[in-house]
Amino acid sequence: MLLTQGLRQAGVGLLTLRRIYCLSRAAHTSAQKVEYKPIKKVMVANRGEIAIRVFRACTELGFRTVAVYSEQDTGQMHRQKADEAYLIGRGLPPVAAYLHIPDIIKVAKENNVDAIHPGYGFLSERSDFAQACADAGVRFVGPSPEVVRKMGDKVEARAIAISAGVPVVPGTDAPISALQEAQEFANTYGFPIIFKAAYGGGGRGMRVVREYEELEENYQRAYSEALAAFGNGALFVEKFIEKPRHIEVQILGDKYGNVIHLYERDCSIQRRHQKVVEVAPAAQLDPHLRDRLTADSVNLAKQVGYENAGTVEFLLDKHGKHYFIEVNSRLQVEHTVTEEITE
Numbered sequence: 001m002l003l004t005q006g007l008r009q010a011g012v013g014l015l016t017l018r019r020i021y022c023l024s025r026a027a028h029t030s031a032q033k034v035e036y037k038p039i040k041k042v043m044v045a046n047r048g049e050i051a052i053r054v055f056r057a058c059t060e061l062g063f064r065t066v067a068v069y070s071e072q073d074t075g076q077m078h079r080q081k082a083d084e085a086y087l088i089g090r091g092l093p094p095v096a097a098y099l100h101i102p103d104i105i106k107v108a109k110e111n112n113v114d115a116i117h118p119g120y121g122f123l124s125e126r127s128d129f130a131q132a133c134a135d136a137g138v139r140f141v142g143p144s145p146e147v148v149r150k151m152g153d154k155v156e157a158r159a160i161a162i163s164a165g166v167p168v169v170p171g172t173d174a175p176i177s178a179l180q181e182a183q184e185f186a187n188t189y190g191f192p193i194i195f196k197a198a199y200g201g202g203g204r205g206m207r208v209v210r211e212y213e214e215l216e217e218n219y220q221r222a223y224s225e226a227l228a229a230f231g232n233g234a235l236f237v238e239k240f241i242e243k244p245r246h247i248e249v250q251i252l253g254d255k256y257g258n259v260i261h262l263y264e265r266d267c268s269i270q271r272r273h274q275k276v277v278e279v280a281p282a283a284q285l286d287p288h289l290r291d292r293l294t295a296d297s298v299n300l301a302k303q304v305g306y307e308n309a310g311t312v313e314f315l316l317d318k319h320g321k322h323y324f325i326e327v328n329s330r331l332q333v334e335h336t337v338t339e340e341i342t343e
Helices: 002-008 012-023 048-061 079-080 094-098 101-112 129-136 145-152 153-164 179-189 211-232 287-304 335-342
Strands: 041-044 063-071 084-087 116-118 192-199 207-209 233-241 246-251 260-266 309-318 324-326
Touching: 002 012, 041 048, 041 101, 048 079, 063 079, 063 101, 079 324, 101 129, 116 260, 129 145, 145 153, 145 287, 145 324, 153 233, 153 287, 153 324, 179 211, 179 233, 192 211, 207 211, 211 233, 246 287, 260 287, 260 335, 287 324
Parallel strands: 041 063, 041 116, 063 084
Antiparallel strands: 192 207, 192 233, 246 260, 246 309, 309 324
């Protein structure tokens, strides 16, 4: 399958990193202007497959590589594949170690790291981590802290999409603060509706409600899941689209406001809101609809001054109408599928 080929291909990580490097050699900044040194050493604040892939790409670009690892990951392969490796999160569980921003920044500064690649998961969509990198004078390989913040807030991202002229699913304009607001939304738009975490994704904090009797229970469950996963239980409500196609568009932007797309992937085959199979290009997708999806993705990215790699996600209903869902402001696991069709 295309996905398997993408994961096996040796140099796919290089393609993305090289595109990003060529598109935007200067770093993004937060409020103040930050002058960065040329990249000579890159840390990956992650582990496993994505860390190894980025190390391979960095080596081919002539960059020295730095791994970080938890106490439990001392023998893991990503530590062996880097030029240097340092322990973080001493005494912490493994996941908590990779989320310990002070340790990661400390290692970066003490070892003259020029850039930090967050990989995916862990700190990749944390605006406070992107800001901590900027404050330390280290490049964050990703969007600016402000863009990460905006895209991580699903309600604000939705408002930005509307301002960019991108269609959205009917939903609340802000996180709801009480069950009564969900009841009022259901009375207006009818069932089914869906609760979604306002400050996270990945299928967590999502509950579909098909009738009034299920409303309170699913509200509480979605709130608890969101709180446990993201530290914030805030929810928003949308009209639920039955049996949609799920299409996502890969984008790349530079610091000069240029944004390109690398076409789409179909990720409609899912289990519990988690993607199982990715196909690129999407089969039997109307060419005019493809043009609208890619154009809307680019326009939305330009609206926020998007830099680096990202993915804009849409739902397609049975009538062929498309609706914006969210932006993943990071490199995705499935980027290798796109690289198979764009080299």
